[in-house]
Amino acid sequence: MLEIKHLNKTYKAGRPALKDINVSIGKGQFVVILGPSGAGKTTLLRSINQLITSDSGEIDFEDQNLRVLNKQQLRQKRQRIGMIFQNYNLVERLTVIENVLHGRLGQKNLWQGMFGVFSQTEKQEALRLLQEVDLQGFELKNCSDLSGGQKQRVGIARALMQHPQIILCDEPVASLDPASSVMVLDLLKKLTVEKGITCIVNLHQVDLALDYADQIIGIKAGAVQINEPKSQVDKAMLQALYDKES
Amino acid sequence: MKSLENGLNYQDLQTQLRQKRHKQFWTLLVVGGSYLALSWLLHFSNTIGIWAIPKSFSWLFINFVPHAQTMQTLPDILSKLLATIGLAISSAFIAAIFAIGLVSFCAPVMPHYLGVKRVVRLIASFLRNIPLVAWSMLLLFTFKQNDLTGFLALFLMSLGFLLRAFLEIMEDESSQIAEALQVTGAGGLVILCRGVLPTVMPQFVSWILYMIENNIRDATLVGILTGTGIGFVFDSYFKSLRYDLAGITVLCIIVVVIALENISAQLRRVIA
Ligand SMILES: Nc1ncnc2c1ncn2[C@@H]1O[C@H](COP(=O)(O)OP(=O)(O)O)[C@@H](O)[C@H]1O
Ligand SMILES: [Mg+2]
Numbered sequence: 410m411l412e413i414k415h416l417n418k419t420y421k422a423g424r425p426a427l428k429d430i431n432v433s434i435g436k437g438q439f440v441v442i443l444g445p446s447g448a449g450k451t452t453l454l455r456s457i458n459q460l461i462t463s464d465s466g467e468i469d470f471e472d473q474n475l476r477v478l479n480k481q482q483l484r485q486k487r488q489r490i491g492m493i494f495q496n497y498n499l500v501e502r503l504t505v506i507e508n509v510l511h512g513r514l515g516q517k518n519l520w521q522g523m524f525g526v527f528s529q530t531e532k533q534e535a536l537r538l539l540q541e542v543d544l545q546g547f548e549l550k551n552c553s554d555l556s557g558g559q560k561q562r563v564g565i566a567r568a569l570m571q572h573p574q575i576i577l578c579d580e581p582v583a584s585l586d587p588a589s590s591v592m593v594l595d596l597l598k599k600l601t602v603e604k605g606i607t608c609i610v611n612l613h614q615v616d617l618a619l620d621y622a623d624q625i626i627g628i629k630a631g632a633v634q635i636n637e638p639k640s641q642v643d644k645a646m647l648q649a650l651y652d653k654e655s
Numbered sequence: 656m657k658s659l660e661n662g663l664n665y666q667d668l669q670t671q672l673r674q675k676r677h678k679q680f681w682t683l684l685v686v687g688g689s690y691l692a693l694s695w696l697l698h699f700s701n702t703i704g705i706w707a708i709p710k711s712f713s714w715l716f717i718n719f720v721p722h723a724q725t726m727q728t729l730p731d732i733l734s735k736l737l738a739t740i741g742l743a744i745s746s747a748f749i750a751a752i753f754a755i756g757l758v759s760f761c762a763p764v765m766p767h768y769l770g771v772k773r774v775v776r777l778i779a780s781f782l783r784n785i786p787l788v789a790w791s792m793l794l795l796f797t798f799k800q801n802d803l804t805g806f807l808a809l810f811l812m813s814l815g816f817l818l819r820a821f822l823e824i825m826e827d828e829s830s831q832i833a834e835a836l837q838v839t840g841a842g843g844l845v846i847l848c849r850g851v852l853p854t855v856m857p858q859f860v861s862w863i864l865y866m867i868e869n870n871i872r873d874a875t876l877v878g879i880l881t882g883t884g885i886g887f888v889f890d891s892y893f894k895s896l897r898y899d900l901a902g903i904t905v906l907c908i909i910v911v912v913i914a915l916e917n918i919s920a921q922l923r924r925v926i927a
Pocket of ligand 1: 420421426444445447448449450452453
């Protein structure tokens with residue numbers, strides 16, 4: 410469902426951040442991207458939804474190459490790709506439910522969007538999603554009053570509000586304690602299994618990756634070094650990925 | 656997080672700290688040195704300067720204490736004071752509206768219309784670097800002594816100040832939320848209204864409150880120059896040697912400024 414072909418990205422001449430990336434990702438997969446710090450995980454993830462403009466290659470999603478879409482087409486496609494962030498990126502001063510409804514802004518016309526006009530169906534869906542992420546009762550709390558784990562679950566509900574095919578997650582649990590991390594990752598895993606949503610997750614904890622992943626992509630110095638189903642990944646491969654020498 | 660991920664090590668930290676200390680030392684040296692050099696140039700003796708302070712205080716105390724007669728003029732003073740407060744608030748408020756409008760063009764999601772961002776930055780530093788007194792003088796030539804002159808001087812000063820403050824807040828606070836809404840497929844204006852402005856607004860309001868406080872003090876000064884409001888009242892009492900009346904005028908200003916600072920402190924607590 411998502412095919413990345415010959416993707417290249419260079420920020421500074423002579424130091425490519427992504428080198429000829431080729432990966433194929435299936436529907437409903439929980440894909441974990443692993444690799445040492447600075448390997449290019451964030452760059453790869455953000456190249457998918459065009460937050461970063463890559464230099465060459467293809468990103469094929471639903472029969473279209475996202476790299477060559479015009480602004481309007483890109484906005485259409487972005488609605489189908491949710492994203493959650495390490496720092497949650499919520500509007501802290503607004504309520505939980507308002508933040509969840511923000512997931513729908515891409516589908517609104519200009520005026521509805523600017524004034525935040527949402528239909529009853531949308532509001533009911535937002536409430537239902539908050540139950541799904543176990544935040545019933547928090548609907549009208551300000552996001553600034555929530556814990557990190559709760560904020561991340563609001564972020565997930567906001568992404569789900571888009572009706573996405575894919576959710577991109579850049580270090581979603583890096584700011585969370587172990588218990589909250591497990592809760593967030595359990596939730597993402599459930600989405601892949603029950604809703605067939607594809608989750609692509611950057612992690613730096615190998616143990617968590619092995620617990621949750623269906624597919625593991627290992628990146629080192631901008632190049633794919635591992636690209637296997639989890640069952641095919643062994644300790645030696647992971648050691649080589651993080652080894653500074655090889 | 657950034658420093659963690661990029662792995663700032665102990666060596667780097669030490670170098671950074673040392674550089675910072677060096678910078679502080681040299682700044683101190685340059686500032687102190689220029690102060691001494693300047694005072695020597697201006698034949699200003701530090702010791703005489705310091706000894707003059709208690710003397711002036713006792714002069715102030717003897718001459719500026721109001722007495723019973725003073726109170727009769729109080730209503731007049733208060734009405735002028737009210738006009739000055741109005742001037743301060745309206746200039747800050749209207750400047751805030753303009754500043755929010757202009758700074759909105761600089762939100763990260765807005766398209767780059769023909770270098771609008773650079774123009775806004777230029778306006779900010781231009782307005783900001785011309786002192787209030789200079790504005791008043793310039794405007795005096797054009798509009799003569801009236802309330803409009805005072806208003807425009809305060810407005811332009813506030814606009815420059817708020818623009819600079821808002822630009823900085825916008826830069827620091829808005830990129831993450833803008834990104835989060837961008838990925839939902841929302842467009843620039845929607846992101847601005849739903850994400851960016853709600854995020855920065857509490858801090859904006861805090862600066863606007865500060866601007867109002869500041870403008871009340873400045874409006875007094877501007878009033879002296881433009882012959883309006885409480886500043887004019889103070890100036891004319893002072894020049895006609897009615898120090899008791901000048902004293903009560905200053906007292907009124909102080910009371911208002913303190914009251915206003917308290918009110919805005921309360922307001923800040925509410926919005927925070
Ligand atoms: N905006 C940028 N400008 C210049 N270089 C960047 C930028 N973002 C990332 N890089 C560089 O690209 C490489 C990959 O970074 P990144 O994708 O953030 O890695 P990871 O997420 O795996 O830690 C690093 O060498 C980093 O320094
Ligand atoms: Mg990263």
